[in-house]
Amino acid sequence: xxxVTQTPSHQVTQMGQEVILRCVPISNHLYFYWYRQILGQKVxxxxxxxxxxxxxxxxxxxxxFSVERPDGSNFTLKIRSTKLExxxxxxxxxxxxxxxxxxxxxxxxxxxxVL
Amino acid sequence: xxxxxxxxxEMSVQEAETVTLSCTYxxxxxxxxxxxxxxxxxxxxxxxxxxxxxxxxNATENRFSVNFQKAAKSFSLKISDSQLGxxxxxxxxxxxxxxNKLVFGAGTILRVKx
Numbered sequence: 554x555x556x557v558t559q560t561p562s563h564q565v566t567q568m569g570q571e572v573i574l575r576c577v578p579i580s581n582h583l584y585f586y587w588y589r590q591i592l593g594q595k596v597x598x599x600x601x602x603x604x605x606x607x608x609x610x611x612x613x614x615x616x617x618f619s620v621e622r623p624d625g626s627n628f629t630l631k632i633r634s635t636k637l638e639x640x641x642x643x644x645x646x647x648x649x650x651x652x653x654x655x656x657x658x659x660x661x662x663x664x665x666x667v668l
Numbered sequence: 669x670x671x672x673x674x675x676x677x678e679m680s681v682q683e684a685e686t687v688t689l690s691c692t693y694x695x696x697x698x699x700x701x702x703x704x705x706x707x708x709x710x711x712x713x714x715x716x717x718x719x720x721x722x723x724x725x726n727a728t729e730n731r732f733s734v735n736f737q738k739a740a741k742s743f744s745l746k747i748s749d750s751q752l753g754x755x756x757x758x759x760x761x762x763x764x765x766x767x768n769k770l771v772f773g774a775g776t777i778l779r780v781k782x
Contacts, residue, residue: 556712584768586768588770588772594774595772595773595774595775596713596759596761596770596772596775597772598769598770598771601768601769608768609767609768609769611769642711644713648768651766651768652765652766652767652768653700653701653720653763653764653765653766653767653768654701654720654765656715656718657715657768657770659705659712659713659714660712661710661711661712662711662712
């Protein structure tokens with residue numbers, strides 16, 4: 554069964570460094586998402602992406618964050634200058650179409666630790 | 669703004685018994701969807717069940733069913749005949765019918781005792 558994959562599973566970085574989190578969505582899906590979960594807190598929406606454009610973003614998704622689909626398979630989240638509070642689990646998701654009737658399939662997550 | 673509240677941080681159930689996880693939400697919209705996601709220790713979230721707000725009939729998926737009370741903005745998950753594999757974090761989530769953003773509750777850890 555197709556699934557969303559994410560690499561790396563765990564990333565450790567120094568404060569101020571740039572990180573790129575990678576995701577491979579399910580191949581026929583057109584909508585892509587990033588969520589994050591700070592330890593012990595809610596899963597929070599960051600951004601949704603369709604047709605090479607951001608379709609919606611949250612207030613968390615500030616200028617330090619960017620997303621890209623660099624090729625036909627990868628979907629990346631870049632954090633330009635990491636802060637301690639960026640430490641979290643980052644989940645990628647994809648769906649075939651937009652709208653609530655289309656299930657979002659989640660990847661296993663990347664644990665980001667900022668020291 | 670839409671919010672989702674799960675008031676039970678942790679629940680326990682004996683194997684083969686039934687457990688109900690609570691969820692309430694706040695929205696001024698009339699067309700939306702509600703979901704329960706399961707996040708096992710491997711941490712990949714899996715959709716368990718979904719409910720369209722316009723449907724009065726409660727959704728069921730095998731041993732999983734919901735009690736959807738639209739007026740009360742309540743959406744509880746009932747797991748019947750609990751199994752060890754049901755042990756996980758369960759998240760209640762909401763989205764608008766034509767939206768993409770999922771709004772999650774804080775989650776409930778379900779422990780299943782043998």
